[in-house]
Amino acid sequence: NKGAATSSSPSSPSGYKDVPYGSSILRNLPTLTTSDGIRGADASALLPGYQFVWNVHHPQHCHMFHSVLSGPAPWYFAHVCLPSASSFASKKFSSSAKKNDKEEEHGEKEEEERMIPVDTFQSYNDLRYELKQSTDGKPLYGTLLRITDRRFRDEDGRIVLAVQAVDRLRVHDVSSAPGSFLCTDVQLSPEEELMRMHFDKALLSSASYLSSHGHDSSNADSMTEDALLSHPSAVSGAARAAAAADAFRVRKFEFLPVFLEEKPRAPSGAVSSSLRSNPNDSAATRKVKDAIRRQEEEASSKKKDVGPEYINVVQLVNYDAFAYSSLGKAEAATSQALKTYWEELAKESSTAAASASHQDTLTEDNMFLGDGVGTTNNPSSSTSFFLPEPSSSTAFSGSTPESVETTEYHVWTSLDEMMRLLSMAASSSVPLPSQLLGLLPKRSDWPHQFVLEDYARSLSMSGRSIGTTFKSPFVRVDRIASSSGSGDYPLSYTSSSTTYSSLRRAQRLSYAIWLLLDGLAMSGARPSPPPRHEVLAMNSVEERLRAARETLEGINFVLKKMIPENRKGKEDEK
Numbered sequence: 001n002k003g004a005a006t007s008s009s010p011s012s013p014s015g016y017k018d019v020p021y022g023s024s025i026l027r028n029l030p031t032l033t034t035s036d037g038i039r040g041a042d043a044s045a046l047l048p049g050y051q052f053v054w055n056v057h058h059p060q061h062c063h064m065f066h067s068v069l070s071g072p073a074p075w076y077f078a079h080v081c082l083p084s085a086s087s088f089a090s091k092k093f094s095s096s097a098k099k100n101d102k103e104e105e106h107g108e109k110e111e112e113e114r115m116i117p118v119d120t121f122q123s124y125n126d127l128r129y130e131l132k133q134s135t136d137g138k139p140l141y142g143t144l145l146r147i148t149d150r151r152f153r154d155e156d157g158r159i160v161l162a163v164q165a166v167d168r169l170r171v172h173d174v175s176s177a178p179g180s181f182l183c184t185d186v187q188l189s190p191e192e193e194l195m196r197m198h199f200d201k202a203l204l205s206s207a208s209y210l211s212s213h214g215h216d217s218s219n220a221d222s223m224t225e226d227a228l229l230s231h232p233s234a235v236s237g238a239a240r241a242a243a244a245a246d247a248f249r250v251r252k253f254e255f256l257p258v259f260l261e262e263k264p265r266a267p268s269g270a271v272s273s274s275l276r277s278n279p280n281d282s283a284a285t286r287k288v289k290d291a292i293r294r295q296e297e298e299a300s301s302k303k304k305d306v307g308p309e310y311i312n313v314v315q316l317v318n319y320d321a322f323a324y325s326s327l328g329k330a331e332a333a334t335s336q337a338l339k340t341y342w343e344e345l346a347k348e349s350s351t352a353a354a355s356a357s358h359q360d361t362l363t364e365d366n367m368f369l370g371d372g373v374g375t376t377n378n379p380s381s382s383t384s385f386f387l388p389e390p391s392s393s394t395a396f397s398g399s400t401p402e403s404v405e406t407t408e409y410h411v412w413t414s415l416d417e418m419m420r421l422l423s424m425a426a427s428s429s430v431p432l433p434s435q436l437l438g439l440l441p442k443r444s445d446w447p448h449q450f451v452l453e454d455y456a457r458s459l460s461m462s463g464r465s466i467g468t469t470f471k472s473p474f475v476r477v478d479r480i481a482s483s484s485g486s487g488d489y490p491l492s493y494t495s496s497s498t499t500y501s502s503l504r505r506a507q508r509l510s511y512a513i514w515l516l517l518d519g520l521a522m523s524g525a526r527p528s529p530p531p532r533h534e535v536l537a538m539n540s541v542e543e544r545l546r547a548a549r550e551t552l553e554g555i556n557f558v559l560k561k562m563i564p565e566n567r568k569g570k571e572d573e574k
């Protein structure tokens with residue numbers, strides 16, 4: 001199946017679900033871009049932790065998704081925002097989107113979208129251009145998505161998909177030929193805090209592997225291979241593999257699958273009570289009622305021809321509380337990942353070292369990043385277990401688990417202040433997405449005016465379900481993870497052996513918060529929310545949370561100027 005994502009390992013060619021611990025790459029992964037014009041994915045990057053219902057009707061897209069869905073689940077594909085093309089795409093589809101919102105109830109939404117052409121050659125050229133423009137310090141990022149449910153409309157060949165964005169990735173190269181649907185080779189890209197959490201273990205496992213395999217120090221090939229296995233980029237790749245394995249381990253807890261539900265329809269032949277014949281109606285009234293009934297019958301007939309419509313989903317993905325108890329141990333998962341990583345690297349480095357002994361070209365600088373293993377210059381790179389590590393992955397910033405914890409705290413206090421200011425400005429309570437509230441850390445040092453803790457505790461203790469049509473239990477992540485784990489609150493930010501790390505909860509918040517902030521962009525608020533492709537490209541959890549905090553503070557500054565001083569004074573006295 002050309003369209004299916006394949007592992008680089010010869011032992012697991014069938015797809016991402018079979019990639020063994022130790023791999024962080026996906027080859028030949030079907031890919032959409034912002035140039036493709038799928039409504040909801042045509043103007044900006046998609047952030048992990050969000051979910052959508054898509055109606056797919058263009059032949060090129062249907063062909064791609066049929067290829068993806070032809071294999072067993074899970075069904076993965078990628079989405080990439082092309083900054084140079086997204087501004088044009090947003091203008092191109094903005095008028096269509098406005099009309100679609102008005103016409104959705106009349107079943108005419110997709111008819112208008114059908115007129116917009118999709119140029120796969122243009123998508124191919126746009127992506128190649130972005131890759132050429134990107135530098136090692138600023139790679140091109142995208143999002144890994146999975147399909148959780150699908151419906152095929154036999155009436156017109158369309159596909160309805162329930163889609164969840166599950167991870168961040170770095171695009172390495174285009175692997176498909178022009179004219180076919182787009183496929184790319186990508187590398188999973190955990191934030192630097194998540195990689196650093198496993199870096200010491202990766203370094204120790206490198207030394208352990210070298211000592212246990214007894215390489216001959218008098219053999220030049222063996223010394224070259226040892227240099228490759230102890231290269232900083234190799235250790236960084238091992239930390240990436242361990243972080244990717246841990247993310248895969250907890251995915252069933254972090255992402256509750258969402259399923260498609262049909263919109264209810266009125267019974268066939270049902271007539272509104274206001275349109276029923278009445279003996280007291282005048283001749284003119286009867287004519288008007290007859291005309292309206294005919295229009296409704298025609299509209300109903302058109303909807304039957306189009307097929308069922310499906311209820312949209314809330315944008316934020318909920319956690320699956322029932323999956324937590326079945327999670328495997330983090331230590332076992334990461335240890336297996338590192339074992340597989342070093343074994344595969346040793347196999348490929350033996351070939352590279354043998355080649356270098358004849359060509360004398362394998363150096364410390366190009367063993368992993370340049371012309372050595374896993375690069376496009378290597379003839380075997382298309383089947384390699386590896387992609388080259390970006391040089392930036394070996395140079396971590398000053399972000400630490402403690403600084404992430406502090407920044408996360410300030411994000412929540414600024415958010416709490418914003419909710420109170422909005423309530424004063426609107427003279428009513430302002431709702432907060434329950435999925436976002438479930439990410440609130442359990443702490444004892446919140447400010448005395450902090451109300452979000454009371455909201456989260458109330459939802460958690462009541463056991464109520466959240467959601468509009470697709471109901472699921474409210475999940476307070478800290479409460480679930482600590483009650484089934486080995487420790488009390490707060491969860492650990494630093495340990496890589498806990499069942500669920502607080503760094504992952506903070507990472508989820510750093511993406512989810514933008515649902516609220518994008519919708520509250522205010523005139524005069526500085527700084528304005530960064531574009532979502534910039535949010536996705538931020539390489540640390542702390543950097544993303546810091547940007548959210550600065551945006552919240554800008555909104556709060558504007559809100560404070562809008563509220564009379566006497567009202568603020570009364571609120572402070574409470």
